[in-house]
Amino acid sequence: MYTKFLASIILGSTFFMRVMGHMNMMSPPPMRHRDNPHTQTVDEIYEFPLKTDGSDYPCKGHINALGTPEGQPVATWAAGSAQTFSLEGSGTHYGGSCQVSLSYDKGETFKVIKSWPGSCPNRENGSDQTFNFNIPKEAPSGEEVIFAWTWNNREREFFQNCAVVTITGGGAGISGLPDVLVSNIGNGCLSPLTTAELKYPDPGTAVELGDGEYPLVLPTGNC
Template sequence: MFSFILSIFAHARIRRPIPLAAVPENPSGNEYNKPLRIQGNSFPFPCKNLHKQPGVNKAPTEIWQAGRMGRFEILNHMSDGEGNLAPHSGGSCQASLSFDNGETWKVLHTYQGGCPRDVKFRSERAGPNQVFFFHIPAETRAGAALFSWSWFAVTPSRPEMFQNCASVMITGSGNDTLDHLPDMFVGDLTIEGHINQGECRTALGYAVVFPDPGAALTITEVPGVIFKEPTPGKCYAKGSKNKTATVGQM
């Protein structure tokens, strides 16, 4: 039986690229702190609908060059004025891009375990270095895109999916929307027509093993944290263009 820690801190979130609707001076009130909702219309997948809400600044906050490295940074305990993260024993996360305003998501890099970095099992403290790098393929389509950091913690109060989205600009001469890359794993949600009740659920106390992580994969083992696949189901993003791997039936 696992003993789960109730944190007084904000949930883990990214600080770079700057997420949609980020309010650093009021971290406890930021919409991007909260997990996605399993039911109801509040904070839905994707992006809590912030990418479509009027009044939300959607101007790109970072410029990334195709063929080089991009990065995201998770809030840490040294981020003065922005609150403290609640890393919930770490977890697994993915960095993804969307070229159609959130309808489809392509995974640039998967981090199985160790996200956030340097978090002990049953701990709510993380190390100071929370910058994660990933490669942006040279053929990536130039122009505006949506970036996603999606995260599944080891010891949250209940299974839930976190997602921060940010507007970015890709420079270069490419025109590829990266359809050959895997779809983002979408779990711990019920999405009518896509994910049924009980499908694609993570297990408390474990770091999830994404069913289709892609070739760009970093695996980090943490003492006491065991890897585990999600429950069976079609765990895919809305409007996926690719044939989707079905967990438990491969």
């Protein structure tokens, strides 16, 4: 009887954690997401933050899917085009700051194409949040480009989901764009805790400010 009772508690707790969840990118579908048509093994905790020791950076360790059937592109975007991405989940942690970026070197570097300092994800809304951005006209063409969404929340957690896309009609390059801000994964960079939202030291030229409910504060440490 006790064993069954304990098992039911564990199962219920697991279900509760799954229901509460966090937020994750839903579209374009990340590698090993349940909606990715190329997924062979679903990552059941892709909505969780990256590990604090950085061992699953970049892309929650899914970068090894590149070059395999699971790493095939899920979208084709033209350089200079307007695009959207969407988030799902219930745990917005009442905001934070987000960026989207592109990587052409299998996750070695990510170049920011838009930043949302504050109120990202949207505070009051849970699932099915949609955000607008543009692919830079200078973005080179490529068949295995990584599109990444990153989230620095007010609990000093760092999230990253990555989808593989194809870029067409590309330009000369985006090396001049800022690098994505990576924090809270043992790299010596810490985002604000609880009372503020992250102010990106270099957010790039495409910036959408939040609602101003919390002050924006720069990260500390080696960022």
